[in-house]
Amino acid sequence: MEKFKESMYKLIVETSTNLPNDVRRAILRAKQIENAGTTAALSLGTITKNISMADTNVSPICQDTGMPTFEIKVPVGANQIEMKKAIKEAIAEATKNGKLRPNSVDSLTGENSGNNLGGGTPIIHFEQWEKDEIDARLILKGGGCENKNIQYSLPAEIEGLGRAGRDLDGIRKCILHSVYQAQGQGCSAGFIGVGIGGDRITSYSLAKEQLFRSAEDVNPNEELQKLEDYVMEHANNLGIGTMGFGGEATLLGCKIGTLNRLPASFFVSVAYNCWAFRRLGVTLDGNTGEIKEWLYKDGEEIKFADDEVAAATEVKSTSREVVLQAPITEEQIRELKVGDVVIINGDLHTGRDAIHHHLMDHDAPIDLNGQVIYHCGPVMLKDEAGEWHVKAAGPTTSIREEPYQGDVMKKFGIRAVIGKGGMGPKTLKALEEHGGVYLNAIGGAAQYYADCIKKVEGVDLLEFGIPEAMWHLKVEGFAAIVTMDSHGNSLHADVDKSSFEKLSELKDKVF
Numbered sequence: 001m002e003k004f005k006e007s008m009y010k011l012i013v014e015t016s017t018n019l020p021n022d023v024r025r026a027i028l029r030a031k032q033i034e035n036a037g038t039t040a041a042l043s044l045g046t047i048t049k050n051i052s053m054a055d056t057n058v059s060p061i062c063q064d065t066g067m068p069t070f071e072i073k074v075p076v077g078a079n080q081i082e083m084k085k086a087i088k089e090a091i092a093e094a095t096k097n098g099k100l101r102p103n104s105v106d107s108l109t110g111e112n113s114g115n116n117l118g119g120g121t122p123i124i125h126f127e128q129w130e131k132d133e134i135d136a137r138l139i140l141k142g143g144g145c146e147n148k149n150i151q152y153s154l155p156a157e158i159e160g161l162g163r164a165g166r167d168l169d170g171i172r173k174c175i176l177h178s179v180y181q182a183q184g185q186g187c188s189a190g191f192i193g194v195g196i197g198g199d200r201i202t203s204y205s206l207a208k209e210q211l212f213r214s215a216e217d218v219n220p221n222e223e224l225q226k227l228e229d230y231v232m233e234h235a236n237n238l239g240i241g242t243m244g245f246g247g248e249a250t251l252l253g254c255k256i257g258t259l260n261r262l263p264a265s266f267f268v269s270v271a272y273n274c275w276a277f278r279r280l281g282v283t284l285d286g287n288t289g290e291i292k293e294w295l296y297k298d299g300e301e302i303k304f305a306d307d308e309v310a311a312a313t314e315v316k317s318t319s320r321e322v323v324l325q326a327p328i329t330e331e332q333i334r335e336l337k338v339g340d341v342v343i344i345n346g347d348l349h350t351g352r353d354a355i356h357h358h359l360m361d362h363d364a365p366i367d368l369n370g371q372v373i374y375h376c377g378p379v380m381l382k383d384e385a386g387e388w389h390v391k392a393a394g395p396t397t398s399i400r401e402e403p404y405q406g407d408v409m410k411k412f413g414i415r416a417v418i419g420k421g422g423m424g425p426k427t428l429k430a431l432e433e434h435g436g437v438y439l440n441a442i443g444g445a446a447q448y449y450a451d452c453i454k455k456v457e458g459v460d461l462l463e464f465g466i467p468e469a470m471w472h473l474k475v476e477g478f479a480a481i482v483t484m485d486s487h488g489n490s491l492h493a494d495v496d497k498s499s500f501e502k503l504s505e506l507k508d509k510v511f
């Protein structure tokens with residue numbers, strides 16, 4: 001088994017940087033149905049450009065490299081203790097080399113372990129089988145889409161859809177609602193795995209296991225296959241679209257499985273995965289641990305390399321483009337309207353969960369008057385000379401900052417925040433009162449945005465860990481879309497309302 005660790009390292013790097021073929025084909029289909037010239041089409045152009053950049057740079061597709069979860073089938077007698085050790089070493093090495101972001105945080109102290117090892121990280125499941133080879137599969141599922149997982153306990157009253165009973169039609173309602181409630185916050189268009197039955201824990205595990213099925217397989221259970229087809233058709237009519245901007249492509253895959261349940265329980269659990277659906281697998285020689293075959297790499301591989309030019313022209317043809325450089329004035333902000341594309345040059349400062357919490361009752365480490373805050377936890381590497389380099393830097397889900405954002409903007413005179421998934425009524429009101437704007441960047445496009453960062457000027461509060469620190473960045477041509485302006489308009493509120501209306505039309509019994 002001398003090659004096992006090396007094979008696990010290759011599996012980790014490939015999973016983080018190279019999307020599987022079934023996922024690429026699903027994204028291509030989304031591009032084909034999206035209406036040219038819309039914000040959704042522009043976002044898909046950025047997404048496919050990002051996929052191609054991650055291929056070329058062998059760098060993380062998204063900065064959130066997620067919770068590494070291994071599902072491993074081993075021959076009887078394989079030494080699982082040694083294998084676990086080798087996997088942990090491979091994880092630490094991939095983190096050191098900037099292929100994974102340090103993502104394991106002590107839940108009480110907030111301390112980041114720095115190497116992706118710690119209580120419960122990584123997740124490794126072993127199962128024995130009677131074959132001689134090893135089957136090792138890995139999913140890197142990010143925190144933003146994990147937060148959009150949802151579990152229903154039937155019977156239930158589902159908003160917009162009414163009573164959901166303990167039958168196929170009740171399950172249908174839960175699944176449709178799960179897509180609606182995710183909106184764009186889990187970086188739609190997404191994939192869902194659904195677990196029916198079990199107990200609360202195994203129901204969720206089953207949902208996640210479904211994500212290991214090929215996006216293109218056919219469910220052997222005819223009833224479930226019909227339900228999967230129904231969900232694919234109708235969830236895509238909700239009009240949530242890429243990043244929740246509205247559009248034709250909302251769901252890229254739906255896989256459903258069942259377990260037996262207790263008479264008293266009936267759980268329906270949904271695991272939501274973003275478009276950056278990073279899961280791969282390998283079969284290994286059971287004696288040497290050497291890779292024999294890659295899984296999920298069959299069929300046509302779409303490179304998306306030609307999409308770059310198309311993406312750039314789409315921005316120009318459809319939207320008003322405004323260039324901003326900090327410090328930004330209130331007048332400049334009040335001119336912006338939902339739908340405008342803003343190009344930022346100059347200074348950008350990252351700030352996410354820990355920073356917003358900190359700023360409520362501390363001074364800022366720098367003068368933030370007129371500045372732009374980027375909700376982002378980047379992947380950073382320090383070179384031998386002590387210089388920091390950005391390896392991946394897409395936006396994080398902004399709604400987590402809803403309790404703080406308005407107050408923090410007013411307190412420090414911040415004029416713009418960039419993130420993804422939108423924010424709520426409290427922030428919208430503050431944008432109106434203070435003269436601020438919310439800019440939506442394309443979630444998961446971590447290579448695309450890293451390329452816009454020309455220099456790391458410095459860092460503060462690094463004690464919060466790399467993702468949570470405040471990084472001071474110089475950017476050029478950083479593009480994002482105004483989705484909440486200072487006139488009380490929110491694209492997110494509009495899309496939520498219209499998709500809820502469409503959801504409500506699906507109330508009547510189908511199965």
Ligand SMILES: O=C(O)C[C@H](O)C(=O)O
Nearest residue numbers: 064142143144377396397
């Ligand atoms: O932690 C992150 O960088 C992003 C997260 O996956 C999110 O979607 O909010």
Ligand code: SF4
Nearest residue numbers: 062142144187274444
């Ligand atoms: S930022 Fe978006 S693409 Fe990245 S892990 Fe989070 S949900 Fe997925």
